[in-house]
Amino acid sequence: MSFHHVDSEVGRLGTVLLHRPGAELARLTPRNNDSLLFDGIPWVGRAQEEHDTFAQALRTHGVEVLYVSELLAETLTLPAARQEVTRAVLDDVRLGDTLRGHVAAHLAALDPAGLATTLIAGLSRAELRAGGGLVHTLMDRTDFVIDPLPNLLFTRDSSVWIGGQVAVTSLAMHARRRETTLTHAIYRHHPRFSGTPLVYEPGLEHLEGGDVLLLAPGVLAVGVGERTRPAGAERLARRCFERGLAHTVLVVPIAQERATMHLDTVCTMVDVDAVVMYPNVASTLRAWTVTSTDLQLDELVVSGPEPFIVAAAKAMRIDTLRIIDTGLDPVTAEREQWDDGNNTLAIGPRLCVAYERNTETNAQLERHGIEVIRIPGSELGSGRGGPRCMSAPIVRASSA
Ligand SMILES: NC(=O)NCCC[C@H](N)C(=O)O
Numbered sequence: 068m069s070f071h072h073v074d075s076e077v078g079r080l081g082t083v084l085l086h087r088p089g090a091e092l093a094r095l096t097p098r099n100n101d102s103l104l105f106d107g108i109p110w111v112g113r114a115q116e117e118h119d120t121f122a123q124a125l126r127t128h129g130v131e132v133l134y135v136s137e138l139l140a141e142t143l144t145l146p147a148a149r150q151e152v153t154r155a156v157l158d159d160v161r162l163g164d165t166l167r168g169h170v171a172a173h174l175a176a177l178d179p180a181g182l183a184t185t186l187i188a189g190l191s192r193a194e195l196r197a198g199g200g201l202v203h204t205l206m207d208r209t210d211f212v213i214d215p216l217p218n219l220l221f222t223r224d225s226s227v228w229i230g231g232q233v234a235v236t237s238l239a240m241h242a243r244r245r246e247t248t249l250t251h252a253i254y255r256h257h258p259r260f261s262g263t264p265l266v267y268e269p270g271l272e273h274l275e276g277g278d279v280l281l282l283a284p285g286v287l288a289v290g291v292g293e294r295t296r297p298a299g300a301e302r303l304a305r306r307c308f309e310r311g312l313a314h315t316v317l318v319v320p321i322a323q324e325r326a327t328m329h330l331d332t333v334c335t336m337v338d339v340d341a342v343v344m345y346p347n348v349a350s351t352l353r354a355w356t357v358t359s360t361d362l363q364l365d366e367l368v369v370s371g372p373e374p375f376i377v378a379a380a381k382a383m384r385i386d387t388l389r390i391i392d393t394g395l396d397p398v399t400a401e402r403e404q405w406d407d408g409n410n411t412l413a414i415g416p417r418l419c420v421a422y423e424r425n426t427e428t429n430a431q432l433e434r435h436g437i438e439v440i441r442i443p444g445s446e447l448g449s450g451r452g453g454p455r456c457m458s459a460p461i462v463r464a465s466s467a
Pocket residue numbers: 103104105218221223224240243276277278328329331332450451452453455456
């Protein structure tokens with residue numbers, strides 16, 4: 068029986084999965100940053116310093132920090148895992164047979180740590196040891212033979228724990244799809260996670276972790292918009308009901324825009340009965356309540372819509388889910404939402420990590436009794452993700 072378990076957004080955080088950004092960020096250029104889902108070209112060294120500050124803040128508060136690259140390197144000592152993640156790279160139809168052979172030989176020569184680095188940082192034509200053939204000849208030396216994964220930084224999206232099971236998600240954007248081949252391999256092959264049941268797998272209907280909020284034990288909110296699709300929410304709900312991981316799933320439509328790509332870009336929990344929410348959506352956010360019949364758990368019952376806050380309080384069986392009113396004027400609110408002011412990571416009830424630049428949102432949180440641990444994020448934030456996006460909790464105390 069695994070000791071990994073998460074059924075809350077705010078229970079004391081025990082263990083978290085992070086990815087310290089590395090060479091993959093140095094691949095970003097003004098020509099590719101849009102397709103790689105970054106809004107600028109981050110200063111890599113500073114982004115690493117900012118990330119180290121984040122990780123240290125968590126450790127100082129007693130949180131165990133695991134890194135994707137270390138777990139991946141350990142996982143890749145196992146031949147079956149190595150074969151799987153390599154196959155995912157070689158299946159890329161853009162390679163063609165000749166170049167595929169060269170890439171296969173290149174990867175086969177790498178030790179587990181080197182392979183982990185290459186799978187994350189990608190590989191340019193210039194870095195490939197051997198070449199030849201039509202595809203290779205027609206490539207520019209800076210073209211990618213293996214695409215980099217700069218968004219692996221946002222570990223929240225590629226896996227999410229629900230109770231004692233893990234959902235390896237199905238990422239919507241092409242630039243992020245391969246991330247889940249890595250998390251999938253870690254959760255199925257790494258000895259630390261041996262025997263962990265998977266409640267969701269890549270390849271299913273689109274579902275991203277940033278859209279999944281564990282409002283209370285047994286109660287999930289799932290945002291549907293640019294990334295997670297209603298069919299993904301439906302599949303997750305059905306599986307969670309069948310496995311006894313949830314009794315209610317609130318499905319929350321969000322605008323299909325970059326600024327609100329996930330539910331956690333507009334709303335995160337900061338106490339057992341409180342959320343910080345982007346004021347410009349607070350009055351319009353709605354939820355459909357999905358439950359099941361007692362006799363047939365796979366038969367979904369849908370009701371609503373209702374204001375999100377009302378539906379959430381009912382499902383959580385509390386009188387009121389408080390919205391921390393940031394009280395900001397619409398322009399400041401829009402600026403701070405863009406810079407992930409609403410994307411806080413709770414370390415425990417009323418204790419959260421937030422980007423320092425969102426001065427007004429943070430001040431309001433403090434006025435409402437929430438302690439804010441401020442971290443720098445000017446470089447990290449160029450990928451449009453904050454502390455919650457950059458963390459995947461693996462162990463949390465229950466807040467029930
Ligand atoms: N949960 C989140 O909101 N994650 C942020 C993801 C940012 C990333 N650049 C993306 O577009 O997917």
